[in-house]
Amino acid sequence: MNYGKRIVATTVVVLAGLGAMSLSFRAEAAPAEPSSNLHDYVCKKLDDVTATMRVLNHDDNALRKISKDFGLIYKISGDIKMSYKEENRLRIEGSLGASKAIMIVTGVKQIVRIPSFGLNKTDDLGETPGKRKTLLDIGLISEGYLAYTQASYKGSRPVAGVSCAVFEITYKRKDLDTSHRIVWIDPKTKAVLKREEYDQGGKLNAVFTYKEPKEIEPGVWFPTAIEVTNNQGQKAGTMGYANIKVNTGLDDSIFK
DSSP states (O other), X not given: OOHHHHHHHHHHHHHHHHHHHHHHHHHHHSOOOOOSOGGGGBOTTOSEEEEEEEEEEEOHHHHHTTOTTGGGGGGOEEEEEEEEETTTEEEEEEEETTEEEEEEEETTEEEEEEXXXXXXXXXXXXXOGGGSOOGGGGTOXXXXXXXXXXXXXXXXXXXXXXXXXXXXXXXXXXXXXXXXXXXEXXXXXXXXXXXXXXXXXXXXXXXXXXXXXXXXXXXXXXXXXXXXXXXXXXXXXXXXXXXXXXXXXXXXXXXX
């Protein structure tokens, strides 16, 4: 092989090698497609959770545009003690002015107690699944929630620079509830970073952003703040979360 042919051959080999390296770099840089099965994002290590909630900011007018009752919790002053136990049991304790207030939700039953007002009221929320309090409210997916919902995968989209798996979630019993929600889930932490809630008619009602999730125990991530905006893009309120503890063995009696 003469000198000119050797140069051509060498150049071809080098270019081929560079091309292979380029393809290799591109393959390594391409992010893996997240799972399209919502069951893969279930928080399997959580039985109960307690936290101290505090209203960081709120706008009454913006809250009322979500619903007339949505902003009630933002009227609670000071620290709010939140206790949740699977499945669908919630207790909230706080102060309305100088009065102690307690709200308990267990499945479809809601209890409101304000002793200084002589109030001890129990309401039946009915069979509508959208009225239940679930882990999704605080940014997590549970097996119990998936028992009466169904999800369709909408691909991968970013939230605050994090590539998330996106799902549209509806209820199996559409004769009871036709509302739906779209959630953005971080595949690494299994924490929901964003949730859009749509009403019975398919209209956007509110957007929840779960901020600065923190790993409380291995495999259990929890947001340190949840911000809600209404369907006009107005910031309605932000609730902060601190002193978060999981799996402490909450007694069933506190939900009665």
